[in-house]
Amino acid sequence: MSEEKKVLVEVSARHVHLSQKDLEVLFGEGYELTVRNTLSQPGQFAASEKVKVVGPRGELNMTILGPVRKQSQIEVSLTDARGLGIKALVRESGELEGTEGCKLVGPAGELELKEGVIAAQRHIHFTPEDAEKFGVVDKQLVSVDVCTEGRHLVFGDVVCRVSANYATAMHIDTDEGNACGYAGETYGVVITEKH
Amino acid sequence: MSEEKKVLVEVSARHVHLSQKDLEVLFGEGYELTVRNTLSQPGQFAASEKVKVVGPRGELNMTILGPVRKQSQIEVSLTDARGLGIKALVRESGELEGTEGCKLVGPAGELELKEGVIAAQRHIHFTPEDAEKFGVVDKQLVSVDVCTEGRHLVFGDVVCRVSANYATAMHIDTDEGNACGYAGETYGVVITEKH
Numbered sequence: 001m002s003e004e005k006k007v008l009v010e011v012s013a014r015h016v017h018l019s020q021k022d023l024e025v026l027f028g029e030g031y032e033l034t035v036r037n038t039l040s041q042p043g044q045f046a047a048s049e050k051v052k053v054v055g056p057r058g059e060l061n062m063t064i065l066g067p068v069r070k071q072s073q074i075e076v077s078l079t080d081a082r083g084l085g086i087k088a089l090v091r092e093s094g095e096l097e098g099t100e101g102c103k104l105v106g107p108a109g110e111l112e113l114k115e116g117v118i119a120a121q122r123h124i125h126f127t128p129e130d131a132e133k134f135g136v137v138d139k140q141l142v143s144v145d146v147c148t149e150g151r152h153l154v155f156g157d158v159v160c161r162v163s164a165n166y167a168t169a170m171h172i173d174t175d176e177g178n179a180c181g182y183a184g185e186t187y188g189v190v191i192t193e194k195h
Numbered sequence: 196m197s198e199e200k201k202v203l204v205e206v207s208a209r210h211v212h213l214s215q216k217d218l219e220v221l222f223g224e225g226y227e228l229t230v231r232n233t234l235s236q237p238g239q240f241a242a243s244e245k246v247k248v249v250g251p252r253g254e255l256n257m258t259i260l261g262p263v264r265k266q267s268q269i270e271v272s273l274t275d276a277r278g279l280g281i282k283a284l285v286r287e288s289g290e291l292e293g294t295e296g297c298k299l300v301g302p303a304g305e306l307e308l309k310e311g312v313i314a315a316q317r318h319i320h321f322t323p324e325d326a327e328k329f330g331v332v333d334k335q336l337v338s339v340d341v342c343t344e345g346r347h348l349v350f351g352d353v354v355c356r357v358s359a360n361y362a363t364a365m366h367i368d369t370d371e372g373n374a375c376g377y378a379g380e381t382y383g384v385v386i387t388e389k390h
Contacts, residue, residue: 078373079274090345090376119373121345143349150285150316152351155374156342178273178314179350179374181285 005134007124008169009146009186010040011177014080016051016062016104017073022113026051026106033066040167041125043067054103057085069094074102074117077175081119091118092159122176123159124190125166134190138162144170144188151181154191200329200385202319204341204365205235206372209275211246211257211299212268217308221246221301228261235362236320238262249298252280264289269297269312272370276314286313287354317371318354319385320361329385333357339365339383346376349386 024031033047047064053074060080073096081088086100101113124144126136136142140160146153155176170188172180180186219226228242242259248269255275268291276283281295296308319339321331331337335355341348350371365383367375375381 077274079272079369147351150352153374154338154349154351156347156349157345174274175370175373178370179348 005190006187007134007144007190008040009144009180009182009188010169010171011174011182012075012120012171013174014060014062014074014076015046015065016053016075017065017069018051019070019072020068022072022104022111023068025109025111026104028108031108033064033068035066039065040169042165042167049106052105053084054105055081055084055086058083060084071096072104072113072116074113075120075173076117077173078119079175081117084117086117088117088119090121092121092123093118120171120173121159122155122157122170122172123161124168124170126160126162126168127166128162128164130168131160131162135192136160136162136190140192143191145191146180146182146186146188148181148183148186151179153180155180155188201382202329202339202363202365202385203235204339204367204375204377204381204383206369206377207270207315207366208369209255209257209269209271210241210260211248211270212260212264213246214265214267215263217267217299217306218263220304220306221299223303226303228259228263230261234260235364237360237362244301247300248279249300250276250279250281253278255279266291267299267308267311269299269308270315270368271312272368273314274370276312279312281312283312283314285316287316287318287356288313315366315368316354317350317352317365317367318356319363319365321355321357321363322361323357323359325363326355326357330387331355331357331385335387338386340386341375341377341381341383343376343378343381346374348375350375350383 035045036048038045050061096115099115144155230240231243233240291310294310339350
């Protein structure tokens with residue numbers, strides 16, 4: 001395994017990002033999220049609060065990730081989406097136009113989102129220093145070879161995102177984690193040439 | 196896409212195979228499965244009957260596939276396994292030694308399986324003619340390149356199974372289907388050289 005192009009792979013389970021406005025509808029006026037634990041991306045955290053996500057076919061309690069964002073967004077695996085009865089498009093975070101919505105239920109109220117349910121496109125967060133080292137630029141699509149015991153695979157269509165606010169790590173959803181036999185600390189090798 | 200090495204990809208959702216003995220415990224003495232619809236593999240069918248699979252954490256109603264087999268076997272995705280609270284090993288069909296069991300509940304009775312819950316190793320059924328055409332032999336591991344819109348990937352560790360009783364098709368589970376953006380009729384290209 002090429003040491004220079006090795007990236008930590010992390011699995012993101014389903015979760016919700018809320019706008020301050022939606023947070024207040026669900027939890028009450030002036031509400032602030034409680035940090036349960038911090039995440040690998042600087043400043044990001046899992047909150048103690050959970051919210052119920054309701055679709056036409058089912059519902060799931062989901063962890064809220066903070067801090068609040070400009071627009072609420074629900075990130076699910078396609079398995080989750082099927083259980084909810086929602087068609088989740090594979091999208092980059094924040095690209096919500098044309099996506100399906102859902103109902104959110106909190107302890108103080110509920111609301112109907114017109115859009116916001118996505119399956120996150122697999123992606124790698126890069127610091128500018130690591131992007132240069134890996135030879136990639138923001139928005140570039142690469143492949144990542146994840147060599148696990150018994151379920152080796154190469155993910156294509158992995159989008160690179162570069163920012164000084166990031167820690168370098170690849171994010172995949174639970175379906176993708178299962179498909180590559182993810183178990184504990186897992187690394188992938190970034191492939192920039194077409195294969 | 197190389198036409199010669201193109202294989203139909205099919206997604207297998209969770210299902211149960213039963214032995215005649217276990218079928219009778221669950222549905223009554225002398226019981227025979229009812230064919231709901233035939234499957235792509237010759238002689239195989241989805242039955243009208245369902246069985247409840249119960250784990251320490253959850254339960255799922257599952258379709259039974261017929262005909263009956265020598266030993267009962269529960270095939271789930273790793274997402275399903277997590278919901279059930281069962282650790283499913285990635286195994287070839289029929290290789291059940293050391294796997295976890297579960298409880299099965301039917302209309303006439305219930306039973307505890309000591310073993311039998313697996314996540315099926317991704318595999319390709321080949322007719323002997325197609326195996327020769329593809330240049331593969333029984334038990335060989337190959338890779339399969341599935342080029343879908345937005346979630347292109349290459350599955351490694353795909354085991355070839357060759358029999359005159361098969362129709363040529365690749366089988367993956369729902370996690371794997373979601374990870375490659377499976378939607379409707381999907382084909383993969385078999386890669387026999389190491390990459």
